[in-house]
Amino acid sequence: MSEYFSNIKTGATTIATGMAITLKHFFNAVKRKGDAGIDDADYFRQVDGLCTLQYPKEVIPTPPHGRYRLYVNIDDCIGCRQCERACPVECIAIETIKTTNDDLAVCGKTSGGQQKRMWVPLFDIDTAKCMTCGICQSVCPTDCLYHTAVADFSEFDVRNMMYHFGNLSKIEAEAKRKKLAEQQAQAAKEKAATGAPAAKPAPKAAPQQKPGGAE
Amino acid sequence: MSSSPSLNTWSDALSGFSIGWFPLGLVIVAVIPLVFIALYALTYGVYGERKISAFMQDRLGPMEVGFWGILQTLADILKLLQKEDIVPTAADKFLFVIGPGILFVGSFLAFAVLPFGPAFIGADLNVGLFYAVGIVAIEVVGILAAGWGSNNKWALYGAVRSVAQIVSYEIPASIALLCAAMMAGTLSMQQITVMQAGPNGFMHWFLFNNPIAWLPFLIYFISSLAETNRAPFDIPEAESELVAGYFTEYSGMKFAVIFLAEYGSMFMVSAIISIAFLGGWTSPLPNIGGLELNTMTSGPAWGAFWIIMKGFFFIFVQMWLRWTLPRLRVDQLMYLCWKVLTPFALISFVLTAVWEIYR
Amino acid sequence: MQELGKAESNSTRIIRQDDKRVIIEKDLDTEYMVLSMGPQHPSTHGVLRLECITDGEVVVEAEPYLGYLHRCFEKYCENVDYPGIVPYTDRMDYLAGMNSELAYCITVEKLLDIEIPRRVEFIRVIVSELNRIASHLVAIGTYGIDLGAFTPFLFCFRDREHIMNLLEWISGARMLYNYIWIGGLAYDVPADFKKRVAEFVTYFRPKAVELCKLLTENEIFVKRTYDIGIMPADVAINYGWSGPMLRGSGVKWDLRRNDPYSVYPELDFDVPVPDGKFSVVGDCLSRHLVRALEMEESLKIIEQCLDKMPEVQGFDSRALIPKKIRPKAGEVYGRAENPRGELGYYIVSDGKSTKPLRCKARSSCFVNLSAMKDLSKGQLIPDLVAIIGSIDIVLGEVDR
Numbered sequence: 001m002s003e004y005f006s007n008i009k010t011g012a013t014t015i016a017t018g019m020a021i022t023l024k025h026f027f028n029a030v031k032r033k034g035d036a037g038i039d040d041a042d043y044f045r046q047v048d049g050l051c052t053l054q055y056p057k058e059v060i061p062t063p064p065h066g067r068y069r070l071y072v073n074i075d076d077c078i079g080c081r082q083c084e085r086a087c088p089v090e091c092i093a094i095e096t097i098k099t100t101n102d103d104l105a106v107c108g109k110t111s112g113g114q115q116k117r118m119w120v121p122l123f124d125i126d127t128a129k130c131m132t133c134g135i136c137q138s139v140c141p142t143d144c145l146y147h148t149a150v151a152d153f154s155e156f157d158v159r160n161m162m163y164h165f166g167n168l169s170k171i172e173a174e175a176k177r178k179k180l181a182e183q184q185a186q187a188a189k190e191k192a193a194t195g196a197p198a199a200k201p202a203p204k205a206a207p208q209q210k211p212g213g214a215e
Numbered sequence: 216m217s218s219s220p221s222l223n224t225w226s227d228a229l230s231g232f233s234i235g236w237f238p239l240g241l242v243i244v245a246v247i248p249l250v251f252i253a254l255y256a257l258t259y260g261v262y263g264e265r266k267i268s269a270f271m272q273d274r275l276g277p278m279e280v281g282f283w284g285i286l287q288t289l290a291d292i293l294k295l296l297q298k299e300d301i302v303p304t305a306a307d308k309f310l311f312v313i314g315p316g317i318l319f320v321g322s323f324l325a326f327a328v329l330p331f332g333p334a335f336i337g338a339d340l341n342v343g344l345f346y347a348v349g350i351v352a353i354e355v356v357g358i359l360a361a362g363w364g365s366n367n368k369w370a371l372y373g374a375v376r377s378v379a380q381i382v383s384y385e386i387p388a389s390i391a392l393l394c395a396a397m398m399a400g401t402l403s404m405q406q407i408t409v410m411q412a413g414p415n416g417f418m419h420w421f422l423f424n425n426p427i428a429w430l431p432f433l434i435y436f437i438s439s440l441a442e443t444n445r446a447p448f449d450i451p452e453a454e455s456e457l458v459a460g461y462f463t464e465y466s467g468m469k470f471a472v473i474f475l476a477e478y479g480s481m482f483m484v485s486a487i488i489s490i491a492f493l494g495g496w497t498s499p500l501p502n503i504g505g506l507e508l509n510t511m512t513s514g515p516a517w518g519a520f521w522i523i524m525k526g527f528f529f530i531f532v533q534m535w536l537r538w539t540l541p542r543l544r545v546d547q548l549m550y551l552c553w554k555v556l557t558p559f560a561l562i563s564f565v566l567t568a569v570w571e572i573y574r
Numbered sequence: 575m576q577e578l579g580k581a582e583s584n585s586t587r588i589i590r591q592d593d594k595r596v597i598i599e600k601d602l603d604t605e606y607m608v609l610s611m612g613p614q615h616p617s618t619h620g621v622l623r624l625e626c627i628t629d630g631e632v633v634v635e636a637e638p639y640l641g642y643l644h645r646c647f648e649k650y651c652e653n654v655d656y657p658g659i660v661p662y663t664d665r666m667d668y669l670a671g672m673n674s675e676l677a678y679c680i681t682v683e684k685l686l687d688i689e690i691p692r693r694v695e696f697i698r699v700i701v702s703e704l705n706r707i708a709s710h711l712v713a714i715g716t717y718g719i720d721l722g723a724f725t726p727f728l729f730c731f732r733d734r735e736h737i738m739n740l741l742e743w744i745s746g747a748r749m750l751y752n753y754i755w756i757g758g759l760a761y762d763v764p765a766d767f768k769k770r771v772a773e774f775v776t777y778f779r780p781k782a783v784e785l786c787k788l789l790t791e792n793e794i795f796v797k798r799t800y801d802i803g804i805m806p807a808d809v810a811i812n813y814g815w816s817g818p819m820l821r822g823s824g825v826k827w828d829l830r831r832n833d834p835y836s837v838y839p840e841l842d843f844d845v846p847v848p849d850g851k852f853s854v855v856g857d858c859l860s861r862h863l864v865r866a867l868e869m870e871e872s873l874k875i876i877e878q879c880l881d882k883m884p885e886v887q888g889f890d891s892r893a894l895i896p897k898k899i900r901p902k903a904g905e906v907y908g909r910a911e912n913p914r915g916e917l918g919y920y921i922v923s924d925g926k927s928t929k930p931l932r933c934k935a936r937s938s939c940f941v942n943l944s945a946m947k948d949l950s951k952g953q954l955i956p957d958l959v960a961i962i963g964s965i966d967i968v969l970g971e972v973d974r
Contacts, residue, residue, distance in 0.1 A: 004554075008555065011794070014791050014793040015793065015794070017787050018540060018787070018792050019539050021787060021788045022538055022539045025270070025271050025273055025725075026267065026270045029269075029270035029271075037739075038740060038743040039743060039764065039766065041766075043739075044777045048273075049273065050270070050273050050274060051274075054278055063764075065746050065761070066742065066746050066747075086655075086658070088654045088659075088661060088662070132746075132747055133750075133752040134746065135661070138760070272724070272728040274728065368607065372955070376631075447722065449722070454616055455617040455720045455721070455959055456617065458615060538725050539723075539788070540722070540794055541721040541723035541789070541792060542721060542722025543794055543798070544956045545956065547794075547797055
């Protein structure tokens, strides 16, 4: 019998405790936490009160090195394709064209001062596939491919999630390809003319994507 | 405040008023509660629940539609109106359709006997309290029809649980209300309220009139939670166990009707408890010497204000409980009903009777 | 309760068998009902499907069906190089990504046989303990929802949000971190990190007490979980249970103590085990209590790590390991204490490839869930929900 009454008593007291807590929160609802970012000094200052942020109007600030949308600074890309190979979900597609010697100056240097030897007509990132793991960023030798803190980049059409970063238009790329093929054909012809054993022809351009300093 | 029959004269005069053949007075009398119910269900009921729960959980709740989301319920209703009204192929169509109707009608029929003021009551039945208790039980039929008619296992579980629960909790609830009826000596809602009116405000209420009235008051409050399927007794619609309980299959306006019925019966039980124990439309403020607060805050408009405020207070407590407590299990629910509430209700019944005889 | 549970449906009885006719007496025409619970059900924590055979409210038998979230983790591992697997381990137990990464990384490091700098180890422990708290918060919060208490869930999520912000601050992502790398970390921690974590610890302690008052001490909650789904210690061991589940059954088994890794041997913390005072050892309440107490232990660990962490800013996260990870031929099994139990990786390397020949994940949730059929026998449907909640499965890890 005593257990019967003690049950009722603990039930009543614990329910009252719970109700006191919720009521306290109800009256704390006049305060709001605000949208202080984690790197703000007063992040943990406001302990009580509402913590909802009304998303499009108020956002949690993403930290400076937030790992969200990928960005390629194509001017620094040397076309080494390491990111393409490292990507676990294969969301990066790269096409490169070897630069002809007379174009080296046009192709330019990276911000680090390294001579670029590849045109990158196609550098497509399918951000819909990207899982923001950051592995591509870690393997990039020139740090030209990196995640930005832009977290909200949803699209209505999934095709818009394909980001194009290539530095040549289609026509330009075609011209460069033609130029390279011509030059290589020329070189092959010269080699054949000098009587050397048949030199490797043009299609071999693709595997030679490791310019100096990439490793 | 004198005896009761004269109180209804204002109402009688209004209902007798007509322009030519058109009974304008009757229409107004009928429209007032309908407008109130609609407004209540649309604004305070659903919107209030969402806001109160949000604030208790450190959230903001609806904010987008109107100022602080005040029109959110309206938007929801509009959305639900446009929804396709699906009747499952395997469902018992008749029961499926009639279920929400019975629920809705059942929960709003009791509004007829609720006195909304000294001069306003739909029907001042001499068995008003009995009628109110009885009509609540009709909801069981609606729930069972809805649950069985859905031909869904979850809905069936919900319906069966609900019937067991509501029928069981009728008993402590009725006994608790009997205590109030004993104190008043009448079953007429208006009479019960008038008994609690007086210059000393809340001092005349049954809750403070009788040293053990708090016991039936608490018992009725707990039972009313169970009768309206509110947490912690929301096992018929326990969303984590039975998906949505007896209204799992409902969509569109039928779903909205079930929802409105729930909020309707929430207000109804809150009104009944405030009439039975907290003096209905009487003002809580006492006359202190020359400061006649009670007299100043009495009258038809004030009466409506007070009963609605009291009802809202109890609705707030219901919501407060709901957003605090976990849900009971079926057998614990029955334990609470038969082994705790019913014995205590009987004890309070006897004690009240003794008090009434010897005071 | 238990009497109800044991009741077999005996409504039809064979009373007489004369010739070839069987005469069956029927008390009441009841029959078992098959109730498919899930995969779309609010309390199956994802896409678990339970096929329950029910007799009224009593579950006669419940059989879990898995595979709705199968993503071929193990096959995928055979096609991705070692660092590339790390983000996939995040996606297994997505509520405790750091712990999954830690388990995988210490396995590969065992295979490579490399030593990790102390600072890195401390950072790893801090982040994985933070993530353990976050994971337990979700477990406790969703357990509250399963039992009908909605508010504790949102309080839990409010506090978890702070942890997620902290982890986003150091790793750049909120849930799928890829922060712990083989041989190190993706980045060093930000300058103010220690201060902010210490602030979080002081912030969180009172909140945990409040949560305890609101949910764990609530009489209805206790009544709903007390003496429900009891798993004796020996059966639990035979099932291969681990983590809070096993400790809930009274076995003091914590890999951080029993098979120490990282810097855990240096740290002072208890392994909470129910003593049977507040709960029946092995019931749902015990498991819940273990989780609640473990959060406090994690806070203690974090505080100690913050004290002991060497103050050397800046390190090369890739200094220790070769550009291409190509372990010598061999096999290794590494394990770590996840919030849900022992998460182990078994990796076979052929010595030539940069990809593992085989990578098997031993998922704690999967093993814990295997006892579902035993636990659910004869329980009521509300208790079944309580049991699923107390197992605290993450379907991402169950199905992988």
